[in-house]
Amino acid sequence: MQQQQQRLTLPTQGQGLYEFTEDARAFVDRSGVSSGLLTVFCRHTSASLLIQENADEQVQRDLMEFFRRIIPEDSPWIQHRAEGPDDMPAHIKSALTQSSLSIPIADGRMALGQWQGIYLFEHRSRRHSREVLMHVIGE
């Protein structure tokens, strides 16, 4: 049994989904782990992780629209506005999605389904540099 870790830096340009399935795949390849478990962890509270359909851009547009509607930036009851109108909705969207994902590895590959991609979900409007940690354990 062995394990490895890698830090991934993802630059973001505003709210949206940023796919990094290929980075995760390359990390698993390099690790040499044939059977095991990949964990992905997001080191932020205003960005999060999501496994979603990687084929259709409309899906991503509708997903963004849903999250905009469920917690509008101009919600009058929001008190925490020091860092701008997108800050508190960002924390809420992070709470509604994932900080960590766990994906089994079989035959040297992540056991993702055919349509599944791994995304960083950026909830802030300004440019950011986001850190994701990948950890693999197995043999």
Add this chain to the structure above:
Amino acid sequence: MQQQQQRLTLPTQGQGLYEFTEDARAFVDRSGVSSGLLTVFCRHTSASLLIQENADEQVQRDLMEFFRRIIPEDSPWIQHRAEGPDDMPAHIKSALTQSSLSIPIADGRMALGQWQGIYLFEHRSRRHSREVLMHVIGE
């Protein structure tokens, strides 16, 4: 330290919660792992995983009703409708719940609480065959 994996195929007949706690328990039993970690992973973007109360059917009915209300199938702003009115809401419900669950194993058993059951949450209306991957590591 050892690890094992098993693929589970779950047939679904429309939207709802499909419990597979017993399948997970049987897998942990067969693995012989006494202390360790179970990971469950759903290989789909229109079905997801959930740990919920396994005692009361009303809880499941109300849970379904909540998700129907938070993202109605006839929401006029939804653009992605190629696969039917339940498709985009399915992706959103998946985003709001889990792709993976991690459950510690102690004394040869999943450390679930008294009322916790493990469910596949099917978000599509038609029949499907869903694949769940179980991975255990421990000793």
Add this chain to the structure above:
Amino acid sequence: MQQQQQRLTLPTQGQGLYEFTEDARAFVDRSGVSSGLLTVFCRHTSASLLIQENADEQVQRDLMEFFRRIIPEDSPWIQHRAEGPDDMPAHIKSALTQSSLSIPIADGRMALGQWQGIYLFEHRSRRHSREVLMHVIGE
């Protein structure tokens, strides 16, 4: 490779976020694991886990307000009311957040970001004693 587990009992006094980052840190310290993976698991269906900003109390207040608004306790369509008006909303809030969290460990420390704290999210109004299981694997 080694692993360890610890059960943590967290007393709660009504709905809110209860931070236990220090308990997790102490557990990782005692385990002696320098590189590995921490898993935290909540053994309840009316309380859950959340990684959130640990600096600003307004963030927590707004987060609570969002969850109160998204599933009001007096929603007329709720059928499951046997255990009080906060019971079914508690199950729904649990479904929308996490049962388990996975956090990589590097250099003997959880790889949390600067503003990330680990919280038990209590959804019931009465006092409870909540059980969280921590599992670490690594070397």
